[in-house]
Amino acid sequence: MRILDTAPGAKVLALGHYQPSKVVTNDDLAKTMDTNDEWIQSRVGIKERRVADGESLVDMATQAGGKALAASGLSAADIDLVIVATCTLESQIPNSSAVVAHRLGIDSPGAFDVNAACSGFCYALAAADSAVRGGSAKHVLVIGAEKLSQWLDWTDRSTAVIFADGAGAAVVGPSDTPGIGPVVWGSSGDKYEAIRIPDRHGSLGQEGQTVFRWATTALHPVAKLACERAGVDPSELAAFIPHQANLRIIESIARKLGADNAVVARDIVTAGNTSAASIPLALSRMLERGEIRSGGLALILGFGAGLTYAGQVIEIP
């Protein structure tokens, strides 16, 4: 037996994103449930979010993936693996990745979905990094896509004000130097009940306080360890892009991480919490808005239902 030719490193070559055009403001939500703009902004940090208006999850993933592919300068024929991180797909089978690949004209790539809820993109990126470095794929399309709107109880003000729809994507390819650092991942299955969609007829339920406490205590050590494993001091980070769960969680982890020179993602303010899509969506939108620059180092950190978490340092494409 032999192993394949390997690559010394892998990196993110390009990004893309898609958001539905339908904007739902806090005032819109206040018309149908007992909540208000001030309460939502102070507790969660969201001003408005996007909700699918006819788009399926695959539609959004395809749009984001197509944009990342176009931005990479590669053609569909160059992609040999497609990974979609999602926990809100309409169907049990087929998975979304094979359908997305087909729609993008990517012929017979490896195709699998990853469900690690809001941590999914970081897990998928780690899998892509390993595949490229190990030689089992050359170019990987990694997508985070969610359609939370179809799994929400729109009368439940504790969840309906938080979650949203969207997709973000990255093309990963070989590199002479590492552009994706070692992943630090893990889970706390003892808290499996804290965030759940129990079955396909159910809606998303969350024990807000339990999750908040976990997120503000358990995750900054993970963030620091991801930096340490990559050989990067937090002060060297140009950006910190955690899962856009809640602005207060984001600010708490950022404060404890001490990445004093980093731009901290606040994409949640206008994008809402889009689970596995939030990190690539924030990365792509921040790059587009000029908030982060190509070549800088960003720490990404996913966390969510499971409870699961994963994070790594990446070079911004």
Next chain:
Amino acid sequence: MAATEQDILEGLGKIINEITGIPATEVTPEKSFVDDLDIDSLSMVEIAVAAQDEFGVEIPDDQLKNLKTVKDVLTFIQN
């Protein structure tokens, strides 16, 4: 030596100031977190977590909801 009530009050005032921006001098024993200091449940969790780091006493969520005033927290930490 165990921390005195005054020490804990000062430490708590500092924590609350860092998390909420409320001046530490306003954090006095008789104050209610919700009614007087306008501190919400998520900030209470952050305060409990910071208090655990500072004083080494864990305040679980099911106990936290019963701590209505600054005095309640002081008593919980001391016991």
